[in-house]
Amino acid sequence: MDFGGAQSVDRALGLLALVGRHAGRGAALSSLVEESGLNKPTARRLLLALIRAGFVEQDEATRRYYLGAESYVLGSLAAPRYGLLQFAMDSVVRLSRQTQDSAFVSVRRDLVSVCLHREEGTYPVRTHALQTGFEHPLGCGAGSLAILAALPDAEIEAVLEANAAVLAASYPLYPPERIRADVAETRAQGYALNPGLIVANSWGVGVAIRDPFGRAIGALSIAAIDSRLQGPRQAEIGALLAAEATRVEQKLAQRQSVYFTPVPEAGRKTA
Amino acid sequence: MDFGGAQSVDRALGLLALVGRHAGRGAALSSLVEESGLNKPTARRLLLALIRAGFVEQDEATRRYYLGAESYVLGSLAAPRYGLLQFAMDSVVRLSRQTQDSAFVSVRRDLVSVCLHREEGTYPVRTHALQTGFEHPLGCGAGSLAILAALPDAEIEAVLEANAAVLAASYPLYPPERIRADVAETRAQGYALNPGLIVANSWGVGVAIRDPFGRAIGALSIAAIDSRLQGPRQAEIGALLAAEATRVEQKLAQRQSVYFTPVPEAGRKTA
């Protein structure tokens, strides 16, 4: 199979994405080394290249790595095409206020769902299972499941197959059959439920956001401890989420007509 | 001089930034080759790496290159640290409505100013000199000059020196002395004026935006044909801009206290 060379570029971009997933907290060299599978000199050398280009910055004192200004500029320039956060921000804040629990926007990125923003709830007991930058395979977690359930059946199968290895390795509570069942339930209920399958007692409810072509591109979700997402409140929150998702979809439909691309490329195999 | 290796990474990141500067329009391979100074096979190979990582997408039909989803995700993750667009968006829209001319947010990126968003004016005769993604050396253009004038004198000299080569080569109407004079005028007036120095008859007025530490990080600006920016209207627009800049600064001060970094690294020499 021909990958077209440029391996060090692949590694550098992987590192960049990794630094992004640690944004806020900052990433230590050692953790980047571990998570990327690179060795230290290589990781360091690539980070220097990323720093040189302004995509990453290093805190002089703590030596931790953060995303740099160029990353922000790039994202802002990409916003017209993908601007989910821009349009979902209001809704997330509103959801968090209304429910007192933490609210999230996630976006689909190929085979996974990435959390773009977490709006802290006011209720004193909170779950911190999901934080900005975290990602899970499609189907794992409330928002992630909502996205998956909104895809055409054929695509769901393709995604599950491509994710099979990761699921088996890191998500023991999520065998493919389970996810298929969850998808069916999500479609029946109108909202996705995660009954603490990633972190025990940390439940979530999610609803997908579709682009003007009807493709699921992201999700809104709420997370709380199990006792706050039982009985009627679950469906109430599902309805709230659905209402806000519709608002986001309307904003997307208004502004983006010019920019949106017909097809964002199918999921590819795992490396 | 030791650059720490990883040259192909530098080139790839340069290409990525370049694709970003063409966002919206999309970038043709040939123009990327020309603007980057790379040769075709190399550029193509690096682009394939960028596509593989999701930072760039290629339109199947037109073969043009666009920023990909990962670029957007990355930028969203960097937003808490650099979120200027997020907070300036409202102001730009308002400015454009009030003045009927096109309004812009730009952000400082080392030695240059990059236009993050252009809000189209309603007035029938418009200038298209500045578009989203365009960048100019600090001091060249209204917003860019506003940023420069808001820096400490020592930093201004450092920036001018570092930019000397580019200015001499590509901005014949901007000798360093001229920029120094413009800075003085900007500080006296309270707003920066570009009297058609980049594109003839395309004038602009700009005001800097400062972060909570007082450092100039970006600018708001208005552009129009010369006849619409003469006499009293010039200062009126200057005042409007200053008012909106203050609003943005307040939003930044509120939200960002936790995130903002003390020092964003001094300008480095041109390559």
Add this chain to the structure above:
DNA sequence: CGATGTGGTCCACGATATGGACCGCAGCAT
């Protein structure tokens, strides 16, 4: 139906990235 301008690919050559070994430092329990 040649001429020109795209986008894209091949492959021999040699410049380039690699990673095991190493350094210096900070914290901490002897």
Add this chain to the structure above:
DNA sequence: ATGCTGCGGTCCATATCGTGGACCACATCG
């Protein structure tokens, strides 16, 4: 003080990897 551990960072001989001139395929145009 003294050794230990874990951290961030760097060196440099080795061989792997990227390079770019030459080339192909396909449109468009006069």
